[in-house]
Amino acid sequence: MSLKTINDLEIYREAMDIGEEVWSIVIKWESFAKNTLGNQLVRSADSISANIAEGYGRFHFKENQKFCYYSRGSLEETQGHIEKAVRRNLIPKEQGKELYTQLETLKKRLNKYIGSIGKNHTKDK
Numbered sequence: 001m002s003l004k005t006i007n008d009l010e011i012y013r014e015a016m017d018i019g020e021e022v023w024s025i026v027i028k029w030e031s032f033a034k035n036t037l038g039n040q041l042v043r044s045a046d047s048i049s050a051n052i053a054e055g056y057g058r059f060h061f062k063e064n065q066k067f068c069y070y071s072r073g074s075l076e077e078t079q080g081h082i083e084k085a086v087r088r089n090l091i092p093k094e095q096g097k098e099l100y101t102q103l104e105t106l107k108k109r110l111n112k113y114i115g116s117i118g119k120n121h122t123k124d125k
Contacts, residue, residue, distance in 0.1 A: 048074045
């Protein structure tokens with residue numbers, strides 16, 4: 001099956017959903033928390049899907065892989081920010097655990113996607 005747009009890529013949609021979930025949490029925080037940890041958390045969560053999209057738009061599979069590696073780094077950064085937010089009582093422990101688990105699942109899927117990029121040396125769409 002051939003993908004026509006970035007929105008046809010399931011891993012991208014999952015990363016977008018996580019970014020929206022993080023946004024809905026952080027937007028409710030008080031200004032100090034929002035302007036410090038919240039800003040970093042939203043930016044790293046949004047960067048996961050943004051880098052998947054940027055790689056998808058590249059014309060060579062190695063560039064796509066490179067941006068997916070950036071995405072994986074942003075995912076790890078997001079997990080660190082979530083852990084910090086839980087420790088600072090900004091996110092309830094159970095909600096933080098659930099987000100962390102969603103990110104672990106996404107990481108495994110992202111690793112598989114990275115491994116699939118460039119198979120048969122065709123544009124990965």
